[in-house]
Amino acid sequence: MSTSTTTKSIETMFSVGAHFGLGRSRRHPSAAKYIFGTKNRTDIFDLEKTVPMLDAAKAFVSGLAKEGKTVLFVGGKKEASAAIKAAAQSVNMPYVDGRWIGGTITNAGQIRKRIERYEKLVADKESGELAKYTKRERMLIDKEIASLEKIFMGIVSMKKLPDALFVVDPRREKNAVAEAAAAGIPVVALAGSDCDMSVAAYPIAGNDSAKASVQLFVDEIAKAYQDGKKAA
Numbered sequence: 001m002s003t004s005t006t007t008k009s010i011e012t013m014f015s016v017g018a019h020f021g022l023g024r025s026r027r028h029p030s031a032a033k034y035i036f037g038t039k040n041r042t043d044i045f046d047l048e049k050t051v052p053m054l055d056a057a058k059a060f061v062s063g064l065a066k067e068g069k070t071v072l073f074v075g076g077k078k079e080a081s082a083a084i085k086a087a088a089q090s091v092n093m094p095y096v097d098g099r100w101i102g103g104t105i106t107n108a109g110q111i112r113k114r115i116e117r118y119e120k121l122v123a124d125k126e127s128g129e130l131a132k133y134t135k136r137e138r139m140l141i142d143k144e145i146a147s148l149e150k151i152f153m154g155i156v157s158m159k160k161l162p163d164a165l166f167v168v169d170p171r172r173e174k175n176a177v178a179e180a181a182a183a184g185i186p187v188v189a190l191a192g193s194d195c196d197m198s199v200a201a202y203p204i205a206g207n208d209s210a211k212a213s214v215q216l217f218v219d220e221i222a223k224a225y226q227d228g229k230k231a232a
Helices: 003-015 031-032 047-066 081-090 108-127 136-155 174-182 211-231
Strands: 022-023 034-038 042-045 071-074 164-168 187-191 201-206
Touching: 003 047, 003 211, 031 034, 031 042, 031 047, 031 211, 047 071, 047 164, 047 187, 047 201, 047 211, 071 081, 071 211, 081 211, 108 136, 164 174, 164 211, 187 211
Parallel strands: 071 164, 164 187, 187 201
Antiparallel strands: 022 042, 034 042
């Protein structure tokens, strides 16, 4: 990347507050080498180090897209959920924009059975198959559909284990990260100063708590995937 391009990237990150970490007392030791300094007891990321981390993550994601592989987008906290859902949908990838359901990776067979139950109920409803049930029974089935949809809607299309995860805040999404590790699935992660950078194969040191910052990084990863698909 040229000096001018790097400078522009840093300026863009700076404009959305990507340089802000958390309080120094909350810093994870693995984040120390990415910290430029501390101002008013708040850690400040060295964005000159964040740029190549983002570039490496984008190159990895783009490579996956070229091979037609699946990236599961994960970010359930309020600052990330909308961005994660929109970005994943823009590239037709699965997502988890709420609470991580235990076993999504490590007990995928059982999760798939529940998703198939949801798909069957929806199909039966659309075909008129539910007309044979009483009004109360149909009401209970509608409630079940709504419940299953809320939990699994983002991963209905995921017929097999993902090839990688993109996670916003690996500390908060520790269960997802742990399941990925157990299955040998690499993780790309936007990680704040309180996160263990070592849990991600491709960590991106930056503000994972501000909507504007999260939006920027999520969009960059989605764009990298889209570019990879176009180059395939």
